[in-house]
Amino acid sequence: MPAAQPDPPALHPAPATAVVFDLGGVLIDWNPRYLYRKLFDDEAAMESFLANVVSPEWNGQQDSGRTWAEAVEVLGREHPEQRDLIAAYWHRWQETLGDAIAPTVEILEELRRTGVRLYALSNWSAETFPVARPRYPFLESFDGIVISGEVKLAKPDPRIFRHLLDRYGLDPAATVFIDDSEANVRAAAAHGLVALRFEDAATLRNDLVRLGLLD
Numbered sequence: 001m002p003a004a005q006p007d008p009p010a011l012h013p014a015p016a017t018a019v020v021f022d023l024g025g026v027l028i029d030w031n032p033r034y035l036y037r038k039l040f041d042d043e044a045a046m047e048s049f050l051a052n053v054v055s056p057e058w059n060g061q062q063d064s065g066r067t068w069a070e071a072v073e074v075l076g077r078e079h080p081e082q083r084d085l086i087a088a089y090w091h092r093w094q095e096t097l098g099d100a101i102a103p104t105v106e107i108l109e110e111l112r113r114t115g116v117r118l119y120a121l122s123n124w125s126a127e128t129f130p131v132a133r134p135r136y137p138f139l140e141s142f143d144g145i146v147i148s149g150e151v152k153l154a155k156p157d158p159r160i161f162r163h164l165l166d167r168y169g170l171d172p173a174a175t176v177f178i179d180d181s182e183a184n185v186r187a188a189a190a191h192g193l194v195a196l197r198f199e200d201a202a203t204l205r206n207d208l209v210r211l212g213l214l215d
């Protein structure tokens with residue numbers, strides 16, 4: 001009778017060698033309300049303006065590469081009575097920026113000290129990211145940053161994940177991706193990355209400990 005064969009070794013995911021962070025909502029507190037609360041006396045009117053005029057979909061087109069000049073001109077023709085409020089989104093954009101999200105920045109710095117490769121992948125206008133960059137010194141911790149407006153592709157388009165992986169020579173199975181958008185997390189997972197939905201720094205830390213990236 002032949003000797004029993006040993007069980008095959010258990011399969012484990014590849015050890016993570018890179019971590020990719022989203023920026024807005026994860027490391028940077030960005031919110032157009034910081035600006036528009038200065039311009040509206042009525043909170044409900046402001047919320048209607050943000051939802052129906054300078055909507056996330058409209059702003060997202062700048063994240064995909066449209067210029068702000070074109071964005072303001074097109075929307076200003078549709079809403080001429082609100083042109084100045086629309087233009088403020090661009091001309092006073094720096095007032096939409098809040099502080100760095102300190103607990104997450106602490107995690108970023110801990111990861112940097114471990115030697116893991118660090119990247120950012122953010123939906124952000126190519127015209128406004130240079131305004132924000134000097135304000136947040138931790139951005140210099142990254143080995144590379146992909147800004148959607150610069151490559152004219154925005155999450156959750158799978159092509160931007162391929163661009164990231166190819167540009168920096170990353171193995172998706174060994175790359176952890178962190179984002180606060182469920183759609184972006186699903187898209188990253190579909191592309192083979194280890195995708196984490198960001199809820200808060202404590203949960204993120206636990207996830208990174210589970211993956212062996214932090215103690």
